[in-house]
Amino acid sequence: MNKENMKTKPVLFSGIQPSGLLHLGAYIGAIKNWIKLQNEYECFFSIVDLHSITVRQDPKAFRERCYDFLALYIACGIDPAENVIFCQSHVPAHAELTWILNCYTGMGELSRMTQFKDKAKKQEGATVSVGLFDYPVLQAADILLYRTNLVPVGADQKQHIELARDIALRFNRLYGEIFTVPDHFIPKAEAGARIMSLQDPESKMSKSDPNEHGTISLLDSPEVIRKKLKRAVTDSEAEVRFHATKPGVSNLLTIYAAVTGKDISALEAEYQGSGYGKFKDDLAEAVVTFVAPIQERYFELRHDKAALNAILQKGAEQARARAEQMLQKVYEAVGFVVLK
Numbered sequence: 268m269n270k271e272n273m274k275t276k277p278v279l280f281s282g283i284q285p286s287g288l289l290h291l292g293a294y295i296g297a298i299k300n301w302i303k304l305q306n307e308y309e310c311f312f313s314i315v316d317l318h319s320i321t322v323r324q325d326p327k328a329f330r331e332r333c334y335d336f337l338a339l340y341i342a343c344g345i346d347p348a349e350n351v352i353f354c355q356s357h358v359p360a361h362a363e364l365t366w367i368l369n370c371y372t373g374m375g376e377l378s379r380m381t382q383f384k385d386k387a388k389k390q391e392g393a394t395v396s397v398g399l400f401d402y403p404v405l406q407a408a409d410i411l412l413y414r415t416n417l418v419p420v421g422a423d424q425k426q427h428i429e430l431a432r433d434i435a436l437r438f439n440r441l442y443g444e445i446f447t448v449p450d451h452f453i454p455k456a457e458a459g460a461r462i463m464s465l466q467d468p469e470s471k472m473s474k475s476d477p478n479e480h481g482t483i484s485l486l487d488s489p490e491v492i493r494k495k496l497k498r499a500v501t502d503s504e505a506e507v508r509f510h511a512t513k514p515g516v517s518n519l520l521t522i523y524a525a526v527t528g529k530d531i532s533a534l535e536a537e538y539q540g541s542g543y544g545k546f547k548d549d550l551a552e553a554v555v556t557f558v559a560p561i562q563e564r565y566f567e568l569r570h571d572k573a574a575l576n577a578i579l580q581k582g583a584e585q586a587r588a589r590a591e592q593m594l595q596k597v598y599e600a601v602g603f604v605v606l607k
């Protein structure tokens with residue numbers, strides 16, 4: 268992409284919380300499309316660290332994980348020379364716009380968010396923070412600050428993007444065309460909109476899954492990947508077929524197709540009559556082969572903190588410049604005194 272053309276391109280924003288190891292679900296649901304779309308859009312890829320503190324983080328591990336994420340974004344194929352990659356906490360406008368948007372969002376709307384209900388349930392016994400409740404508004408601010416046209420996400424985020432659209436439309440009705448109303452970009456189900464846990468195919472693969480065998484991290488070793496896929500829950504039919512009644516096998520087929528580029532129907536044909544053992548072994552090798560170059564590049568990049576900090580510094584400056592413009596526009600629209 269030629270930087271000169273950036274302003275004429277539509278805008279893409281997306282981010283991932285550095286709240287645990289980056290896994291294959293987030294890669295297939297989101298990052299794969301970031302890579303595909305990065306040349307067509309002016310892209311802002313964020314490490315959304317403000318979102319992560321909606322649940323407790325160990326500060327030292329959390330800080331290091333932000334660098335892990337940066338190195339992984341790049342290792343997966345996001346070019347830092349052509350895209351803006353930044354930590355959300357480096358751009359104060361995200362928190363500032365959230366406050367404004369909080370005042371244009373109903374408690375009822377947030378109460379209906381299924382992610383909140385699921386995540387609050389997972390925290391049973393602990394205090395559920397106001398931040399967790401408000402997280403979709405922060406996400407709306409993330410998106411709306413950049414005049415975003417497209418938000419590539421997994422299916423679990425659809426409701427949040429719809430909320431961001433509702434807030435933008437509501438605000439625009441009151442004050443004129445301030446915000447761009449964003450669209451989501453969600454893969455089709457068979458392309459990995461929702462990759463499920465290897466241990467519980469009814470629940471999505473998740474960073475915070477206490478069962479580590481349910482999730483494949485992009486940094487898992489070949490031995491660990493083989494072990495997790497060998498143990499993956501299937502069914503008693505021994506038939507490699509994509510079907511709603513076979514969620515475990517369908518999930519494995521989706522992963523297989525995503526990491527090899529093969530069609531699901533071709534995989535079904537390839538493994539007809541062969542049982543699950545060979546299917547799982549081959550899938551494990553395909554995943555190992557897929558993550559190998561990502562890991563190699565990751566380890567090259569990860570030790571060079573100075574280079575990573577320089578990328579974050581540049582990204583923060585670029586994102587701040589853009590976000591600040593929108594924030595000023597919003598401040599003016601709601602009637603704050605704006606000092607020129």
Ligand code: AQP
Nearest residue numbers: 283284292293296297420421460461462472473474475
């Ligand atoms: N299992 C998944 N299948 C498809 N897409 C997924 N995404 C996450 N899990 C899957 C997509 O990846 C992006 C990053 O999500 P996030 O980390 O910001 O939030 P999340 O959806 O809450 O992810 P986790 O793994 O479930 O995190 P924890 O456990 O920390 O809450 C999003 O685009 C998401 O759709």
